[in-house]
Amino acid sequence: xxxxxxxxxxxxxxxxxxxxxxxxxxxxxxxxxxxxxxxxxxxxxxxxxxxxxxxxxxxxxxxxxxxxxxxxxxxxxxxxxxxxxxxxxxxxxxxxxxxxxxxxxxxxxxxxxxxxxxxxxxxxxxxxxxxxxxxxxxxxxxxxxxxxxxxxxxxxxxxxxxxxxxxxxxxxxxxxxxxxxxxxxxxxxxxxxxxxxxxxxxxxxxxxxxxxxxxxxxxxxxxxxxxxxxxxxxxxxxxxxxxxxxxxxxxxxxxxxxxxxxxxxxxxxxxxxxxxxxxxxxxxxxxxxxx
Amino acid sequence: xxxxxxxxxxxxxxxxxxxxxxxxxxxxxxxxxxxxxxxxxxxxxxxxxxxxxxxxxxxxxxxxxxxxxxxxxxxxxxxxxxxxxxxxxxxxxxxxxxxxxxxxxxxxxxxxxxxxxxxxxxxxxxxxxxxxxxxxxxxxxxxxxxxxxxxxxxxxxxxxxxxxxxxxxxxxxxxxxxxxxxxxxxxxxxxxxxxxxxxxxxxxxxxxxxxxxxxxxxxxx
Numbered sequence: 001x002x003x004x005x006x007x008x009x010x011x012x013x014x015x016x017x018x019x020x021x022x023x024x025x026x027x028x029x030x031x032x033x034x035x036x037x038x039x040x041x042x043x044x045x046x047x048x049x050x051x052x053x054x055x056x057x058x059x060x061x062x063x064x065x066x067x068x069x070x071x072x073x074x075x076x077x078x079x080x081x082x083x084x085x086x087x088x089x090x091x092x093x094x095x096x097x098x099x100x101x102x103x104x105x106x107x108x109x110x111x112x113x114x115x116x117x118x119x120x121x122x123x124x125x126x127x128x129x130x131x132x133x134x135x136x137x138x139x140x141x142x143x144x145x146x147x148x149x150x151x152x153x154x155x156x157x158x159x160x161x162x163x164x165x166x167x168x169x170x171x172x173x174x175x176x177x178x179x180x181x182x183x184x185x186x187x188x189x190x191x192x193x194x195x196x197x198x199x200x201x202x203x204x205x206x207x208x209x210x211x212x213x214x215x216x217x218x219x220x221x222x223x224x225x226x227x228x229x230x231x232x233x234x235x236x237x238x239x240x241x242x243x244x245x246x247x248x249x250x251x252x253x254x255x256x257x258x259x260x261x262x263x264x265x266x267x268x269x270x271x272x273x274x275x276x277x278x279x280x281x282x283x284x285x286x287x288x289x290x291x
Numbered sequence: 292x293x294x295x296x297x298x299x300x301x302x303x304x305x306x307x308x309x310x311x312x313x314x315x316x317x318x319x320x321x322x323x324x325x326x327x328x329x330x331x332x333x334x335x336x337x338x339x340x341x342x343x344x345x346x347x348x349x350x351x352x353x354x355x356x357x358x359x360x361x362x363x364x365x366x367x368x369x370x371x372x373x374x375x376x377x378x379x380x381x382x383x384x385x386x387x388x389x390x391x392x393x394x395x396x397x398x399x400x401x402x403x404x405x406x407x408x409x410x411x412x413x414x415x416x417x418x419x420x421x422x423x424x425x426x427x428x429x430x431x432x433x434x435x436x437x438x439x440x441x442x443x444x445x446x447x448x449x450x451x452x453x454x455x456x457x458x459x460x461x462x463x464x465x466x467x468x469x470x471x472x473x474x475x476x477x478x479x480x481x482x483x484x485x486x487x488x489x490x491x492x493x494x495x496x497x498x499x500x501x502x503x504x505x506x507x508x509x510x511x512x
Contacts, residue, residue, distance in 0.1 A: 146460070219493070
């Protein structure tokens with residue numbers, strides 16, 4: 001009975017599905033540290049690192065779309081092209097397996113992107129869609145306008161930039177530059193040598209480690225900034241806000257910056273110093289908390 | 292390294308925040324590109340100027356209570372879904388491009404409208420509280436001009452972009468514009484504050500960066 005229902009459903013759905021999508025399944029040999037670039041403007045791209053010397057592309061192409069997949073072992077290029085009409089109307093979903101050591105570059109427009117298990121560099125950008133990276137990539141550059149960005153366990157130089165979506169960085173290390181306009185910016189776990197966090201109206205929350213000589217810079221127009229540090233954390237702090245409030249659990253209270261303005265400033269050294277933390281906001285509150 | 296890549300790293304370069312490899316790439320590009328040398332020179336000039344400003348000026352009277360009341364009133368307007376006064380003023384002076392994005396075969400109910408402001412930089416800036424510092428004001432005009440050029444480029448592409456994407460882009464630009472207005476309001480209180488001036492320029496830069504990214508990706512179609 002179940003089987004009959006499945007067949008009936010498949011028959012009913014079949015013609016529309018066949019007209020709209022074309023399955024794709026292609027492989028090419030690839031070097032262990034190949035550069036793989038992928039372009040799919042609409043739909044989704046899921047990249048997974050594996051221990052095989054080839055790149056394997058699976059998925060479905062939207063109506064009228066064609067897959068271009070070529071290049072030498074060191075430099076492979078995967079591109080979804082529209083035969084005719086508006087390429088933004090063609091929605092294709094790709095699943096791509098690449099050698100673990102590959103460097104991957106992905107470009108979308110209205111596409112959701114995820115990358116996992118790649119140890120080379122990763123760069124991805126889209127306008128309307130989320131980007132997720134997981135695994136020990138060395139160097140990550142992710143940009144989305146209207147979508148979330150998630151980075152987990154990356155190292156090296158990490159750049160993550162969203163506009164309307166949240167940016168979350170978990171258990172990463174190295175140098176971090178993260179920004180968002182309206183979304184929340186959360187950095188949790190891991191340890192950094194340098195971190196620069198910026199928001200316009202979204203809140204910023206940092207509860208990660210800093211190396212002894214690290215620098216952390218946070219800037220927000222109207223978002224609240226929450227920083228969490230161990231009680232014994234050694235750093236020089238410089239905090240200023242034009243009209244926000246400052247709460248400090250690691251040292252002295254903030255003072256008014258000017259007789260005439262509502263702004264507050266705070267400069268102090270916690271522990272034996274070493275790291276450097278600077279925070280600037282216009283109207284966003286700044287909270288320095290003990291972990 | 293391309294000029295665009297250099298532009299994305301220029302802030303880090305002048306702040307001395309790049310690692311050795313990235314710094315070497317920037318240095319090599321600058322040595323060979325007169326246009327980027329000029330960009331670097333202008334950015335350094337602007338930052339040096341901002342840094343030289345006094346942190347605080349004593350106004351003839353305490354203006355803050357009035358400003359705070361206005362900011363609060365405008366925030367409550369904004370949260371209630373209304374238009375802020377500066378936005379109303381801007382709306383009166385800008386040409387609002389109401390573009391119907393029609394998708395072939397769709398019913399009239401599927402027609403979506405996307406407002407893309409197409410004012411001259413001078414008209415937009417004139418509708419906002421004035422920035423007294425001439426160097427910062429000039430930088431603002433440059434950024435507004437760049438933003439407008441990008442908006443025009445985006446407008447030309449919008450028939451091929453999903454309406455919800457355009458709506459999202461517009462909403463984000465409005466967030467940035469609100470932030471610009473808030474910084475400008477603060478500058479009324481403290482016109483020479485270097486941090487506020489730097490924040491104003493950085494927020495303009497953010498707007499241009501967002502637009503540049505959207506236009507670049509849309510023109511890759």
